Amino acid sequence: MRRLQTFLTLAALALIAIPVSAHAQAEKKTDLTGKWLFTVTSDVGTGTPTVTFKQTGDSLSGHYSSQTFGEVDFKGGTFKDQKVVFTINVSADGNAFAVTYSGTMDGADAMKGKVDFAGMAGGTFTGKRQPAGGKGE
Numbered sequence: 001m002r003r004l005q006t007f008l009t010l011a012a013l014a015l016i017a018i019p020v021s022a023h024a025q026a027e028k029k030t031d032l033t034g035k036w037l038f039t040v041t042s043d044v045g046t047g048t049p050t051v052t053f054k055q056t057g058d059s060l061s062g063h064y065s066s067q068t069f070g071e072v073d074f075k076g077g078t079f080k081d082q083k084v085v086f087t088i089n090v091s092a093d094g095n096a097f098a099v100t101y102s103g104t105m106d107g108a109d110a111m112k113g114k115v116d117f118a119g120m121a122g123g124t125f126t127g128k129r130q131p132a133g134g135k136g137e
Contacts, residue, residue, distance in 0.1 A: 030079075030082070030105060030108050032060065032079055032084065032129075033053055033054055033055045034052070034053060034130065034132060035050060035051075035052045035129070036050070036051045036053065036111075036127045036129050036130060037050055037127065037128050037130055038051055038125050038127045039125065039127075040115055040124075040125045041123050041124055042115060042123025043117075043121040044123075045068075047066055047067065049064055049065060049066035049068075049069075050064075050065045050066070051063070051064050051065075051086075052065075058079055058080045059075075059076075059079075060075075060077030060078060060079050060086050061074060061075035061077065062074055062086070064088045068092075069088065069090040069099070070090075072088045072090055074086055074088045082104055082105040083104050083105075084101070084104070084111055084113070085100070085101065085102045086100070086101055087099065087100045087101070097117065099117050099118070100116045101113060101115050101125060102114055102116075103127070108129075109128060109129035110126065110128050110129070111126070111127040112125065113125060
């Protein structure tokens, strides 16, 4: 009888601990800071830019590097409720325009979403976090 009571007590404690542990993991915030490799597919072609984010609270700034648009610093991006939005200002053929990325996290180290080329074209993107000190660092 005593063993049964001990077993039931331990089982009850385990059941209580599971929701607490799941809640603690949900509270853990994702930090986008670091280097990400994007794959972009759009109406005007494809590309694989590298984006280096610096996150402070909900604010994003960083650096965008691609063969199409070159090297571009950005600020004023946001990351809130697992949604990321940032805009780079670029020029092509002498025309300046904004390219806006908006997406959601797909796990802690991946994101996906849409890219808008100043309303003139659109597409999709995926992004994967690159390991610190890894290739491309």
